[in-house]
Amino acid sequence: MKLKIIKIGGNVINDKAKLAEALKDFAAIKTPKILVHGGGRKASELSQQMNIEPKMINGRRVTDEATLEIVTMVYSGLLNTQIVANLQALDCNAVGLNGADLNLIQSHKRVVKDIDYGFAGDIDFCNSTLLKQLIDLGVSPVFCAITHDKNGQLLNTNADTIASTLAVALSDYFEVELTYTFEKAGVLYDAEDNNSLIPLITKSDYKQLKADKIIFDGMIPKIDNAFLALEKGVNLVEIGGTKFLLNT
């Protein structure tokens, strides 16, 4: 049976109309489904209201204790709960979850090498058996990007990685299709031209596109992550309108 996993990021969450559209699309999916959401700007806004300066290194949030409280309140409290209530209004039987619930996603505090990211979690384990049982009750899990270490410590975790971890773990039970919504149409031939969508990328295409510098910078880890998921058993990965397959 098919299972769809949809990941929505900050660009959707920050835009009321886009979020409403994304939730409507999600509710309309007929197969079993999971929504994973990132954070958006609300956590930074709350930090400012509380006079706590958000710390970023290389575009990644550094999660000190105060920031962990804030992201837990915003991601797991406000955003997750509002998304679930909105899905319920669309007759989608959603349940809000984070990694601590049912010990679904266990992680460890990121080991410090050059940079101390604080309470950032790197994932060790996904309890796919219990998640499968939940899905079998006909419910649609909605995950925020908080996990735990099974010793009582919550950890701020990358939402893209949560989505791919769930996709890989559930590919034991389902034909999993993983979609990352994206601020552009998808992967583009010309990063400046939203009409230049590349509709399909196989692994050999990817090598060529990198060699030709059509794919570069921040897209590379995203696409590496997509192919890794495919290699680990996920059936299809999409970034916006671009589909990724190991082979055609």
Next chain:
Amino acid sequence: MKLKIIKIGGNVINDKAKLAEALKDFAAIKTPKILVHGGGRKASELSQQMNIEPKMINGRRVTDEATLEIVTMVYSGLLNTQIVANLQALDCNAVGLNGADLNLIQSHKRVVKDIDYGFAGDIDFCNSTLLKQLIDLGVSPVFCAITHDKNGQLLNTNADTIASTLAVALSDYFEVELTYTFEKAGVLYDAEDNNSLIPLITKSDYKQLKADKIIFDGMIPKIDNAFLALEKGVNLVEIGGTKFLLNT
């Protein structure tokens, strides 16, 4: 089969040691179990940090839009998630829930009579079928006091009422025992003497105790609520160390 429902309030949540003790006790319960928690002082603290003055009328929080965001963040985000992570560390397979999850507790915005309590929810419905299925998976639900109206509106709801609603709804499936932790030893013969516990109160005792002014003021709605739950099928209600039964 027995099901234990434990409600912990602000006096437990505000005290780290008491909370740790309560969670240890909860994790040790061998039968199916549910934890319901109130808010404590953290929501008011956050309001102050954000320069939003908490509004209270007759000891009840008035929930305007800003306050609803705050209680959602604190109850459903911070407290619920931390409690679940701490229970997982005690090998209790907890899942954090609010009323919007699985449409478990549906309510309506309190009708304005004399006082407008804002986004306060009065409960209409408990989806006990799905909650029973969840419990049958061997998991322990942990509820915060947020519900929804099934039209996308979250509502701040009394945690005592959530506990008794769950107790009544699940008494179709279980022999339910509902315990309210309490800041005193229980119901007391002398409100000033914590050693004067009344260990058992039947309905006829209750009439006499009220007539004798031993039970008065804020205890009356609490105890009315306890007997209502018993009349609706709950097997046993406890407030601290005091047990309530319809008849001996």
